[in-house]
Amino acid sequence: MNYSNLFKIAIRAIFANKMRSFLTALGIIIGVASVITMLAIGQGSKRSIQANIAEMGSNMIMISPGADMRGGVRQDPSAMETLKMTDYQNIKDECNYIKAISPTVNSSGQWIYGNNNTQSTIYGVNRDYLDIRQLSVDDGEMFTDQDIKSNAKVCVLGRTVVDYLFPDGSDPVGKVVRFNSIPFRVVGVLKKKGYNSMGMDQDDLVLAPYTSVMKRILAQTYLGGIVCSAITEDVTDKATDQISTILRRNHKLKEATDTSEADDDDFTIRSQEELSSMMNSTTNMLTILLGCVAGISLIVGGIGIMNIMYVSVTERTREIGLRMSVGARGIDILNQFLIEAVMLSVTGGLIGVFLGVGASYAVKFFAHWPIYIELWTIIMSFAVCTFTGVFFGWYPAKKAAQLDPIEAIRYE
Numbered sequence: 001m002n003y004s005n006l007f008k009i010a011i012r013a014i015f016a017n018k019m020r021s022f023l024t025a026l027g028i029i030i031g032v033a034s035v036i037t038m039l040a041i042g043q044g045s046k047r048s049i050q051a052n053i054a055e056m057g058s059n060m061i062m063i064s065p066g067a068d069m070r071g072g073v074r075q076d077p078s079a080m081e082t083l084k085m086t087d088y089q090n091i092k093d094e095c096n097y098i099k100a101i102s103p104t105v106n107s108s109g110q111w112i113y114g115n116n117n118t119q120s121t122i123y124g125v126n127r128d129y130l131d132i133r134q135l136s137v138d139d140g141e142m143f144t145d146q147d148i149k150s151n152a153k154v155c156v157l158g159r160t161v162v163d164y165l166f167p168d169g170s171d172p173v174g175k176v177v178r179f180n181s182i183p184f185r186v187v188g189v190l191k192k193k194g195y196n197s198m199g200m201d202q203d204d205l206v207l208a209p210y211t212s213v214m215k216r217i218l219a220q221t222y223l224g225g226i227v228c229s230a231i232t233e234d235v236t237d238k239a240t241d242q243i244s245t246i247l248r249r250n251h252k253l254k255e256a257t258d259t260s261e262a263d264d265d266d267f268t269i270r271s272q273e274e275l276s277s278m279m280n281s282t283t284n285m286l287t288i289l290l291g292c293v294a295g296i297s298l299i300v301g302g303i304g305i306m307n308i309m310y311v312s313v314t315e316r317t318r319e320i321g322l323r324m325s326v327g328a329r330g331i332d333i334l335n336q337f338l339i340e341a342v343m344l345s346v347t348g349g350l351i352g353v354f355l356g357v358g359a360s361y362a363v364k365f366f367a368h369w370p371i372y373i374e375l376w377t378i379i380m381s382f383a384v385c386t387f388t389g390v391f392f393g394w395y396p397a398k399k400a401a402q403l404d405p406i407e408a409i410r411y412e
Contacts (some may be wrong), residue, residue: 003335004338006332006335007338007339009336010336010339010340010343010344013312013316013340014340014343014344021308021344021407023261024304024305024308024344024348024387025344025345025347025348025351026301026304026348027297027298027300027301027302027303027304027305027348028298028301028304028305028345028348028349028352028385028388028389029301029348029349029351029352029355030297030301030352031294031297031298031299031300031301031352031385032294032298032348032349032353032355032356032381032382032384032385033208033353033355033356033359034293034294034297034298034356035291035294035295035298035356035377035380036094036353036356036357036359036360036377036378036381036383037294037356037359037360037363037371038287038290038291038293038294039287039290039291039294039374040293040360040361040363040371040372040373040374040377041290041355041363041369041371041373042283042286042287042290043287043371043373043377044239044364044369044370044372045283045286045287045369046280046283046284046287046319046372047370047372047381048370049279049283050279050280052196053203053272053275053276053279059229059230059231059232059233059236059272059273060132060133060227060228060229060230060271060272061098061227061228061229061230061236061239061240061243061269061270061271061272062225062226062227062269062270062271063083063091063225063226063227063228063243063247063264063267063268063269064086064224064225064267064268064270065082065083065222065223065224065225065267065268066082066266066267066268072279072364075304079152079175080267081220081222082222082251083222083223083224083225083226083267084221084222084223084250085103085221085223086250087223087226087246087247087250088101088103088223088226090250091226091228091243091246091247092244093227094242095103095228095239095242095243095246095252096242097230097231097235097236097238097239098228098229098231098239098243099131099230099231100128100132100228100229101128101132101133101226101227101228101229102125102126102127102128102129102210102226102227102228103124103125103126103210103223103225103226104123104124104125104129104210104223104224104225104226104227105123105124105210105213105214105218105220105223105224105225106121106122106123106124106213106224107121107122107213107217107218108112108120108121108122109122109180110179110180111161111164111165111177111179111206112165112177112178112179113165113166113172113175113177113178113179116162116164116165116166116167117165118160118161118164118165119207120158120160120161120204120205120206121204121206122155122179122205122206122207122208122213122217123206123207123208123213124186124208124209124210124211124212124213124214124217124224125207125208125210126145126148126209126210127142127143127144127145127148127208127324128229129207129227130142131275132227132229133227135190135191135193135207136190136191137156137188137189137190137191138159138170138188138189138190138191139171139173139188139189140156140173140186140187140188140189141158141187141188142187142188142196142207143155143156143187143188143207143208145207146200147209147212148209148211148212149211150211151209151211151212151215151216151391152205152209152212153182153183153185153208153212153216154184154185154186154187154208154209154212154404155177155179155184155185155186155187155191155206155207155208155209156186156187156188156189156206156208157172157177157186157188157189157190157206158189158190158202158203158204158205158206158207159189159190159191159192159203160203160204161203161204161205161206162189165177169230172186172188172189172200173187173189174186174187175190179217179294180217182216184206184208184215184219189246190203190205190207196289208399210223213360228243230271233273236271236272236273237271237273238270240269243269244265244269247265247267248263248265251266251267253265253266259280280290295384298381298384298385299388301345301348301385301388302345302388302389302391303392305341305344305345305388305389305391305392305393305397306393306396308344309337309340309392309393309396309397310343310398310399312337312340312396312398313337313396313397313399313400316400317403318409319407320333320400320403321403321405321406321407322409324403324405325405325409330401330402331401333397333398333400333401333403334397334398334401336397337393337396337397337398337401338390338393338394338397340393341389341390341392341393341394341396341397342386342389342390342393343389344389345385345386345388345389345393346382346385346386346389348385349382349385350382352381352385353378353381353382356378357373357378360373
C-alpha cells in the first residue's frame with residue numbers, strides 16, 4: 001500500500017472540485033472557530049469574575065449579624081444587633097487560622113468641605129482593614145491605634161471623595177471635613193483602585209476608627225459586621241468552622257441533643273472562596289452551554305463531509321471500478337476516500353483555529369469583552385475535527401471499497 005500515491009490522488013480529487021471542497025470544509029472551519037471563540041469568551045468571563053472577587057480582599061471571611069435569610073423572611077430588628085465587641089475580641093484571640101481581623105460599622109451621609117459636598121459612606125474599621133481589603137494609603141498615613149482608643153475624629157479619604165471635595169487639586173491631608181455636622185480631620189488619602197467590572201466605584205469611601213463611628217455617629221454598642229483574612233485559601237473552611245464555634249458559644253446557642261434540635265445561628269458567615277466557587281459554577285455552566293452550541297456546527301460540518309463523500313463516491317464509481325480491475329484492493333479504496341475526508345476536515349480545522357483565535361481577539365478589541373484562550377481548547381477542537389473527518393468519512397469510504405469492480409465499470 002503506497003500512501004504517497006494515495007495522498008496524491010486525494011489532493012488531485014480535492015483540487016478538481018475546489019469550490020465544492022471549500023464549501024465542505026467551511027462547515028468545519030465555522031465549527032472550530034465558533035468553539036474556540038465561545039470557550040475563549042467563557043474562560044475570559046470566568047477569570048474576570050475571579051479577579052474581581054480577588055480585588056475584594058485577601059482570603060476574606062465576612063461575618064454579619066442575623067441568620068441567613070431564605071425566601072425573603074423579614075427578621076426582627078434586634079436580630080441585626082447580635083455581634084458585639086466581645087465577639088471580635090474572642091475571634092481575634094482564639095482563632096488560629098486568621099492573620100488579620102477588623103470590626104466594621106458604616107453610615108451613609110453628606111461630606112462637606114467649604115462649598116463642595118458629596119454623598120459617600122464612612123466605614124468604621126481598624127488598621128487591619130487595609131490588609132484585608134488590599135487597600136493602601138497613597139498620601140499621608142493611616143490612623144493609629146491610639147486614635148481608635150481615643151475615639152479620635154480622623155479619617156482617610158478615598159480618591160473619588162477627594163476629587164469631589166477638593167476639585168482644585170489641593171492637598172486634603174490636614175484639612176477638616178464634615179460628615180453631616182461632625183468634623184473629621186483628614187490624615188490620609190487611599191491609593192486609587194478604580195471601578196470593578198460590576199461598575200462599583202472602589203474609591204467612593206471614607207475610613208475612620210470604628211470607635212468614632214460607633215460612638216460619635218451611630219451611638220450604638222453593637223457591630224455592623226466583622227471581616228477577617230484567612231492565613232491561606234486552603235484553611236478558609238477551618239477558619240470559618242472555628243469562628244462559628246466561637247460565636248455559637250458566645251451567643252449561648254444550644255447544640256443538638258437526642259430530644260431537641262440545635263438553635264439556628266444568629267449570624268451569617270460568608271467566605272471569599274464560597275463566593276468564588278458559586279460564581280465559578282455559574283460561569284462553568286455558561287461556558288459549557290456556549291461550547292455545546294458551537295459544537296453543533298462541528299457536527300453539521302461533519303455531516304457536510306459525509307454528504308460530499310457520498311457524492312464523490314457516486315461520481316467516481318467507474319474510476320473505482322478501473323482501479324480495482326488493475327489490482328487495487330478494497331483497503332486501498334477505503335484509505336483513499338478516508339484520506340480525502342480527513343484532509344478536508346484537518347485543513348478546515350487548521351483554518352478554523354486561526355480564524356477562531358483572530359475572532360476572539362476581535363471580540364476583545366471591538367466589544368471590550370474579556371477573553372482567555374487556553375491551549376486545551378485549540379487541541380480539543382483540532383482533535384474533534386480530525387475525529388469528525390474519520391467518523392463521517394468512514395461509511396462512504398467503506399461503501400466505495402465494497403463496490404463490485406465489474407458493476408462499477410458498467411456504471412453510467
